[in-house]
Amino acid sequence: xxxxxxxxxxxxxxxxxxxxxxxxxxxxxxxxxxxxxxxxxxxxxxxxxxxxxxxxxxxxxxxxxxxxxxxxxxxxxxxxxxxxxxxxxxxxxxxxxxxxxxxxxxxxxxxxxxxxxxxxxxxxxxxxxxxxxxxxxxxxxxxxxxxxxxxxxxxxxxxxxxxxxxxxxxxxxxxxxxxxxxxxxxxxxxxxxxxxxxxxxxxxxxxxxxxxxxxxxxxxxxxxxxxxxxxxxxxxxxxxxxxxxxxxxxxxxxxxxxxxxxxxxxxxxxxxxxxxxxxxxxxxxxxxxxxxxxxxxxxxxxxxxxxxxxxxxxxxxxxxxxxxxxxxxxxxxxxxxxxxxxxxxxxxxxxxxxxxxxxxxxxxxxxxxxxxxxxxxxxx
Numbered sequence: 315x316x317x318x319x320x321x322x323x324x325x326x327x328x329x330x331x332x333x334x335x336x337x338x339x340x341x342x343x344x345x346x347x348x349x350x351x352x353x354x355x356x357x358x359x360x361x362x363x364x365x366x367x368x369x370x371x372x373x374x375x376x377x378x379x380x381x382x383x384x385x386x387x388x389x390x391x392x393x394x395x396x397x398x399x400x401x402x403x404x405x406x407x408x409x410x411x412x413x414x415x416x417x418x419x420x421x422x423x424x425x426x427x428x429x430x431x432x433x434x435x436x437x438x439x440x441x442x443x444x445x446x447x448x449x450x451x452x453x454x455x456x457x458x459x460x461x462x463x464x465x466x467x468x469x470x471x472x473x474x475x476x477x478x479x480x481x482x483x484x485x486x487x488x489x490x491x492x493x494x495x496x497x498x499x500x501x502x503x504x505x506x507x508x509x510x511x512x513x514x515x516x517x518x519x520x521x522x523x524x525x526x527x528x529x530x531x532x533x534x535x536x537x538x539x540x541x542x543x544x545x546x547x548x549x550x551x552x553x554x555x556x557x558x559x560x561x562x563x564x565x566x567x568x569x570x571x572x573x574x575x576x577x578x579x580x581x582x583x584x585x586x587x588x589x590x591x592x593x594x595x596x597x598x599x600x601x602x603x604x605x606x607x608x609x610x611x612x613x614x615x616x617x618x619x620x621x622x623x624x625x626x627x628x629x630x631x632x633x634x635x636x637x638x639x640x641x642x643x644x645x646x647x648x649x650x651x652x653x654x655x656x657x658x659x660x661x662x663x664x665x666x667x668x669x670x671x672x673x674x675x676x677x678x679x680x681x682x683x684x685x686x687x688x689x690x691x692x693x694x
Contacts, residue, residue: 321459321487324459326348327460327494330361335359335385336387340369340390345481347487352389373388373397373398382532392431393423399437403446405476408540411470416434420433430646430673430675431483432650433647435645436650438450439623448477448478451478456489459481467502474506485595518538519548544561569625577626579619582602582619583609589613589688590617590638590641591641594651597645604678639664642685644670646669647671
């Protein structure tokens with residue numbers, strides 16, 4: 315079915331296709347259309363929409379619904395994302411599946427509402443305190459927003475972890491015709507279930523072979539204790555140094571062992587490239603056009619577009635740094651993902667940053683100028 319759809323709407327449709335049946339949120343631009351679409355469609359599908367009194371309560375509501383067995387989504391932008399951080403950490407520690415769509419705008423604080431930015435890259439990774447892992451995904455088109463939202467829900471359920479859908483205003487408010495996939499063509503990961511019937515021997519946090527526990531939903535007859543404190547396999551708090559280390563190790567390893575599968579990216583014109591752009595989200599659309607224009611002028615430049623932001627694609631960037639003389643990283647911020655590119659490239663090639671943070675998106679000419687400067691500088 316071909317449908318004209320906005321990126322924010324595609325997020326909602328993707329979430330519904332993946333089985334989300336509960337949404338709690340608080341209106342905030344430029345993500346509001348996600349809430350509006352969920353409010354319209356969820357009741358028709360037997361789901362529940364709740365507008366909460368604030369962002370913190372919204373996060374608490376979706377975690378409660380998830381513990382009760384629903385697949386869940388909440389949506390926000392920068393200021394609200396900051397408020398959700400404590401409960402994102404709780405979801406990491408208690409291993410509660412949840413998807414948080416963050417349609418980024420200019421900050422800090424209330425910043426410039428509804429103006430495009432990519433300033434929450436590091437907050438997505440490190441916004442909540444303590445050692446934890448996280449998954450964050452960034453689409454660049456309306457159709458990909460649909461697909462990546464389905465992926466986000468599946469990853470949340472599979473790894474029992476928060477997944478950040480790291481959108482930006484460009485993609486959130488973009489409208490495109492998309493071919494909405496049929497239900498039978500969409501791969502859905504079901505809620506994990508205990509492998510034993512209710513009994514005193516059941517321990518909710520005993521990890522499966524993939525290091526993820528099969529925690530029973532509330533109301534299914536199992537005795538479950540949930541806490542943000544470090545806990546043993548029973549779910550009850552433990553002050554043991556050994557248990558603490560084991561839990562923190564497992565929370566990282568359950569995602570690390572699947573890193574190669576989780577790290578999605580696409581490469582363009584890299585076969586003969588001497589120089590590369592690394593980009594993501596809405597900025598990647600402009601960077602792609604700039605790359606094509608530069609190639610018309612004889613510059614051998616390619617592009618790697620990161621779809622998975624976290625965990626970071628270390629191997630992809632390390633391999634890229636072995637092949638090219640320099641990498642350009644354009645971002646709508648003061649410099650965030652560029653530091654990860656520099657780290658992963660290990661000094662094998664030059665890494666240059668192109669930042670913009672004045673409420674305006676990049677033009678292809680701005681990125682093309684930076685590409686030419688990078689290429690000509692490498693030839694001197």
